[in-house]
Amino acid sequence: MQLQQYEFGMIGLGVMGRNLLLNMADHGFSVAGYNRDPSKVADLKTEAAGKNVFGTSDLKEFVLKLKRPRAIMLLVTAGKAVDMVINELLPMLQPGDLVIDGGNSYYADTDRRTQELTAKGIHFLGVGVSGGESGARFGPSMMPGGSEQAYEVVRPIFESIAAKVNNEPCVTYLGPSSAGHYVKMVHNGIEYGIMQLISEAYDILKRGIGLSNDELHTVFKEWNNAELKSFLIEITANIFLQPDEQKEGRLVDYILDSAKQKGTGKWTSQCGMDLGVPLSIIDVAVTSRYLSALKQERVAAAKTLSGPKSSFNLSGDKQAVINQVKDALYFATIGAYAQGMHLLKVASDTYGYNLKLDDVARIWRGGCIIRATLLEDITNAYKKNPDLANLLVDPSLAAVVAGRQDSTRKVLGLAITAGLPVPALSAALAYFDAYRTDRLPSNLIQAQRDNFGAHTYERIDTEGIFHTHWQ
DSSP: OOOOOBSEEEEOOSHHHHHHHHHHHHTTOOEEEEOSSHHHHHHHHHHTTTSSEEEESOHHHHHHTBOSSOEEEEOSOSSHHHHHHHHHHGGGOOTTOEEEEOSOOOHHHHHHHHHHHHHTTOEEEEEEEESHHHHHHHOOEEEEEEOHHHHHHHHHHHHHHSOEETTEESBOOOBSTTHHHHHHHHHHHHHHHHHHHHHHHHHIIIIISOOOHHHHHHHHHHHTTTTTOBHHHHHHHHHTTOBOSSSSSBGGGGSOSOOOOOSHHHHHHHHHHHHTOOOHHHHHHHHHHHHHTOHHHHHHHHHHOOOOOSSOOOOSOHHHHHHHHHHHHHHHHHHHHHHHHHHHHHHHHHHTOOOOHHHHHHHTSSSSTTOBTHHHHHHHHHHHOTTOSOGGGSHHHHHHHHTTHHHHHHHHHHHHHHTOOOHHHHHHHHHHHHHTOSSOTHHHHHHHHHHHHOOOBOOSSSOSOBOOOOO
């Protein structure tokens, strides 16, 4: 019996791994899957009935089934588990084989693994995969980084299974070493920001204006038919219609207001701090999840701390306010993308990724969680000017943002007056106002630093570093 017969191997047959394998099989590729848990292997065999798919709980058998050079993808929990699987796998591999980490690994770990495996003659790719269960099964967005030569080995497979927009696959080689995982990390940071912005818009519409779930569904559905069209707006509209299986009413009203996270948003914020890139929308989205987790403290505080009535005292047209919220959400969403892309630009220059930001935006147009119509405009902005300092200064997007700032200011005024927390929307406006200001009050901060710590300062009228003996 010929042992080496399968083109691609997958270690980890959870939801993502299993569905990616089935996706590959649908596109005519022969694939093998491995999992320690025999029940996961059984699930794969059941779903893959009639397809050219092999499953096993024997790692050695799995490796022997693969054609050389072997291409093996890991979809296991990020962190120590990845290193454990690689160490177990290494004695069975040969020079020229390819290991692919498809999880949400921290970029510095990917750099280390790249160096360690390259020294042993093993190729390594760090590939961000976005789209969840449905994306994995029917077309994800994929963000590969590492050896370009190694990517060519799996490029036909990845291009076949990726989501398609205008017949273009939502996958492309991004750059060396950890480029793919860095881009995926920033993708997730932007995702945090947009989700927080949407939740604040929801809060304004629900508590501020008093919209019912049916009305909220209608509003978000209408928004998804215009410039805000995106995966996150689409699922949000549907969420408001989901009935609860245990009680009468809609499920969204029975879900605890304490948001979980897996760390990629925090990583993005930390990397922004490390590189000196302002990511205020993403930062506050991460902080807001921490604050939401303080449920018991918030319940207690609500009995002690008073504030204004949370509903708006509307004297005008309710629809006018809804339209202003839509404009504010679009304004702030552009800001979230602008901050994320700015980080990618600086990281690319710092770490030698040589990222093409139009390619990044292009492969995010389909399959991934932050896919949106807006990404067409972002792609075009970087095509026109690959060295664009910030999306906010692209002429087309600058006009869009300028046309919506008045609505944003009015909505924030209403929300703040009503005591509704809008940290991400506020951060978006503050970022815009600071970025468009040619003289910030930071001169006073520099004076303070020099006064108490002799930290020196620079002047606007002459070059050099100065220190004053303050009175």
